Amino acid sequence: MKKFFMIVPQQPVKINAEGKIIRDDLRYSKYEAVGNSKLDYKETRFPILTLLNAYADQGEKIRIVAAVPDTPQCYIHLEQLKEEVAELQQEKGFLCDEVESFPFTYSGDVNAQIELFQKLLNYMEDNDTLYACLTYGNKPMPIAELMALQYGYRVMNNVSIGCLVYGEVDHSATPTPKTVTDRVTGKPKVIDEYPMRVFDITALIQLDEIVRLLADQKIKNPKEVLDRILEL
Numbered sequence: 001m002k003k004f005f006m007i008v009p010q011q012p013v014k015i016n017a018e019g020k021i022i023r024d025d026l027r028y029s030k031y032e033a034v035g036n037s038k039l040d041y042k043e044t045r046f047p048i049l050t051l052l053n054a055y056a057d058q059g060e061k062i063r064i065v066a067a068v069p070d071t072p073q074c075y076i077h078l079e080q081l082k083e084e085v086a087e088l089q090q091e092k093g094f095l096c097d098e099v100e101s102f103p104f105t106y107s108g109d110v111n112a113q114i115e116l117f118q119k120l121l122n123y124m125e126d127n128d129t130l131y132a133c134l135t136y137g138n139k140p141m142p143i144a145e146l147m148a149l150q151y152g153y154r155v156m157n158n159v160s161i162g163c164l165v166y167g168e169v170d171h172s173a174t175p176t177p178k179t180v181t182d183r184v185t186g187k188p189k190v191i192d193e194y195p196m197r198v199f200d201i202t203a204l205i206q207l208d209e210i211v212r213l214l215a216d217q218k219i220k221n222p223k224e225v226l227d228r229i230l231e232l
Helices: 048-056 073-094 110-121 138-154 203-216 223-231
Strands: 002-008 014-017 021-024 033-034 061-067 097-105 131-132 160-169 176-180 188-193 196-200
Touching: 002 048, 002 138, 014 073, 048 061, 048 073, 048 131, 048 160, 061 073, 061 110, 061 138, 073 097, 097 110, 110 138, 131 138, 138 160, 138 203, 160 203, 203 223
Parallel strands: 002 061, 002 131, 033 196, 061 097, 131 160
Antiparallel strands: 014 021, 160 196, 176 188
């Protein structure tokens, strides 16, 4: 079965006394697809939608798993994710009962990453094709997510990696002022728009397998071998 994994983002959300969202730093953006034209998609807050649009086929049963850092704003963003997935599911016609989710400790320490690793493995089975977005979470979290994907790929029977993506905001570029309608207030506002890209980084898994083999062979300078492989 195709399974899609992600970590829910932690961008700040401000709520007023009536429980209404009055500020949400998680923006809709159009991600330019880099390295894989299938990832081209409309504006979204979640780069995993580019994966779902590209690889979840009409009539196909899939599972979507969201790891939720245990903070209030993440649960708000989880509900937003569910809304976008439901909209895309209506358009594409893939079959998914729900966006499955599990909480884990929000922390940068090793114990939290081991918790995330172990909980992700609970959703992986023989004969799966794994897809994942490695965009969100504090810096150690996508590492733990990638470790889980690699472990499932190496240990379980007939498991393959379908596609991994990373969504980037290019803050090194000069932003372009853009007038948009605030989706919270409904009023126009001017924002600084930075270039947004979604990268297909699946080759990192393949490169890691090659590096492991080279290390097993005690090759101290792998550059020449890697250069030859990259030329193929």
